[in-house]
Amino acid sequence: MSGAGLDSATLFALTGAILIGIGVYGFIVHAHLLRRILAFNVIGSGIFLMFGALGFRGAGNGTDPVPQALIITGIVVALSLTALAVALLVKLAEEEGGATLPEEQPGRGEAE
C-alpha cells in the first residue's frame, strides 16, 4: 500500500481539529452521561489524529514513532477512564434512578 502524501497529512490533521469540535458539541448539548462519555472519546481520538498527522514524515517514512507511542498510551488511558466513568454512571443510575447530573434534571436545577 502506498502511503499518504504530505498534503493528506494536513487533511487528516484538519479532520482531527474538526473531530475535537464535534466532540465538544456533543459534550455540551447532551445531558445524558453515556452520550457525554461517547463525546469525550470522540474528542480524544480527534486529538490523537491531529497529533499523529502532524508527525507524518511523508510516504514510506511513516509517522514519527514518539507521537505514535504516546498515542497508544493515550488510547489505553482513555479506555481506563471510560471504564471508570461507565462504572460510576451505572452506580449513579442504580442509586438515583437517573443518567444525568442532578443539576441538569428538569425542575431540580432551580431548587438549589
Next chain:
Amino acid sequence: MTAALLFDAGLCLLVLVVAFSAVAGRGLFGAIAFFIIYGMLIALAWLRLEGVDVALAEAAIGAGLTGMLLIGAWSMLKQLGVSGLPGGPSVPLRIAAGAVSGLVALALAATVLALPDGREGLSPAVAESLGRSGVDNPVTAVLLNFRAYDTLLESVVLLIALIAVWSLTPRAVWGGVPGLAQHARSDGVLSMFGRLLPPLGLVVAIYLVWAGSSQPGGAFQAGTVLAAVWLLVVMAGLYDEPPASSRNLRLALVAGPGVFLAVGAVGAAFGVFMGIPEGFAKPLILSIEFALTVSIAVTLALLVAGRPRRPA
C-alpha cells in the same frame, strides 16, 4: 498521488459524517453503533498515515473494547429504564454549543495551518538510537526502552482504574464474580465462535507480541486480542469470570507492572533506574512484553466486565 489524495479526502469526509452521527444521532444505541464504525474508520486513517501500531490499537481498543463497554452500559441503563431522555437539547443550547465548538475547531485548524514546514520531530533521534534499543520497531523501542517510564505508569493506570471500578462493589458481593451470569444456547452461533476462535486468538496474540519487536504489534495490541477472546468465551457461557478475590487472578494483574519494575531495578544496578542495559535489551524487553500482555489482557477483560455483581 491525486488518486491517493482523493481517497484521503473521501475518508476524512466519511469520518466526520460518522462522528457527527455518533455524537448528534437521536437514539443512544444508534449513536454507539456509529461510534464503533467511527473507530474502524479512524483505524483506516491511521493506516493511511502509516501508523500501523496505532491503527491496531485504535481498532482493538478504541472501537472494539470501548464499543463493548458502551453497549454493556447501554443495556444496564435500559434495564434501569434510563437509556434515553425525553426530548432533545433545546435550540438555543444547540446554537450556543455549535458556536463554541466551531470556534474550538477553527482555532485548532488555524494552528495546524500556521505550523512551519520542515519540522524534524523526534524521529531522527529515535533512528539514531534504535540500534542500541534491542528491537527494530521504533514504536516498541520508544514504548519499552526510551520512554519506559510512560509505559510503566500506563500499566499502573490500568490497574488503578480496575481498583476504582471494583471499589464501587457493595459489601454483599465484595470479592465476588464480575458481571452478570451469561446464558447462550450451547448449539448456537455464539457458542460455536466461543469454541472456534480462542485457539486462533491465542496464536494471533503470541505472534503480535513476538513480531512487535521488529514489526507493528506489541503488548497492548496482543493483550487486547486475548481480552477479546476471554470476553467471547464468557459471553458464550463456556466459562464464567473468576471471583475478584482469586489469588491467581490478582497475581496475573500485577505480573506485568511487577516484571517491568524488577527490570527497572536491574537497570538501577547498571546505573539508571528504568534504563534497559544495552547487551540484554532484547530478552529483557521481550520478558516485559510477555508479562505485560498477560496483565493487560486480564485488566482489560475485567474493566469491560465491570464490578463484581454476584457472590463468589
